[in-house]
Amino acid sequence: MKKFVFICMMSTILFACKSASSTATSTEGTEISKKLDRPTQVAIKGNWILTNVSYAGSDYIKVNSFDLADSKCFIGSTWNFISNNNKGTMTLNASSCTAFTSPIVWSINNQGLFVLKIVDPGTKSKNVRSGYLLKVAGLTDNSFQLIDNINVGGQTKDVTYQFQRAN
Template identity: 30%
Template sequence: MKRIIVLLLTIGLVSCGSSKTVRDSKKVIKGDWTLTSITYSKTGKYNVTLLNDTNKDCFEGSTWQFVPNNNTGTYTINESSCSTGIRNFVFTIQEVNADNGYYDFLLKPTNEKNKSDTNQGFRLKLTALSDTDMQWQQTVSGNGEPFIINMNFNKKQK
């Protein structure tokens, strides 16, 4: 009976852990990134507030730091015409479909102590991740039609 219980506990612990692909993704994402561009799947001018913070023009050029060992990070708005400064967040990467390479990237803005005032988070698709580039996608609605926001990052090389 003891062996069965130990076996079940072991299976439970293994199944609750992150997949190897998610662990590898966390290693790649660790470090400093720049949000180089934000593009839309449809042409036009859109007034989009990203992450309930600020607009596209303010986010482009922002610097991001990811610390995967405790799933925290910061981003800094650098555009002088915007409300500049450091913002904190917690994040997780969840494997959605390993066959097509899509992962959910869950990001929740927090204060300096990693506590959320609103408990609101954002689900983005992590559609590309390499040692130098990363892309997030978010599907939103504009004029009653869905369109995709692409957030393109470059990793700062040391």
Template identity: 30%
Template sequence: MKQKILLLALIALLAACSTTKQVRNSQKGLKGNWTLSTITTDQGNKVEIKELFNQASPDCFEGSEWSFVSNNNSGTYSFMDVACINSTHSIKWFMEQDGDDIYFLWKFIPDGVKPKDVTAGYKLKLLSESETEFVLAQDAAFEGSVISIYYQFTKN
């Protein structure tokens, strides 16, 4: 009986470690500098998004430069479009696993505010990841239904 309990505990421990390892590898894979190259939806050109992340238009985010530091889960992004206010914004981010899915969670950290004091953030699903690109998806309410917004990042 003791052996069965020990075996079940070992299996549970290994399952927990493999999940952690997958998330840890995804986090390490994001380390470095990236460009948010395209923003699309599952509705094609039928959807006109006015603002993303309660901050700016998709035109400002498209082409923005992102930097991710995986050892302390911090980073920055900067708008590069001349029509947008060119400034650098600090973020805190991490990844978590829910079943087979991995999610990218991040929050904007205003100047002079401690990350622990920011309670609002965003949760996006990691759809794909390679050494040169990754794609995140976000569900959003639009005209009484839910659409998916896709963010494609390319490595600088």
């Protein structure tokens, strides 16, 4: 009986210390909140054009964005965000780069992180276990930024993706 009471007390302490927000762990071990920032998601819904990619040292270093292509290939790409089902598409169409179109799954958690999963053809989005976490910044009716962190020579640098609403 004493062991049972002890186990109950330890369980209560363990669960009482757990964070109030639900979290999910990706395959890379990064914790992300399952609670969503619905107002920000609604503000981002629609069609967007990625107009600029900027980062310190862009003249000297090449960034492979989202493990797909050189970051400069994303300039001019079109993105569609559907907020009611957190799906959409991205299309790379720069003339000097390989064309690419893919469905995406996205959300914005309550910590302001944009969660992006690129879905391979023939794969169900629920089976995609890896993705990207980016910070949402500068959100207005007609523009916003996604900011990624990269490691350059042991230092963390920001890569900023600038979006403009498509007409």
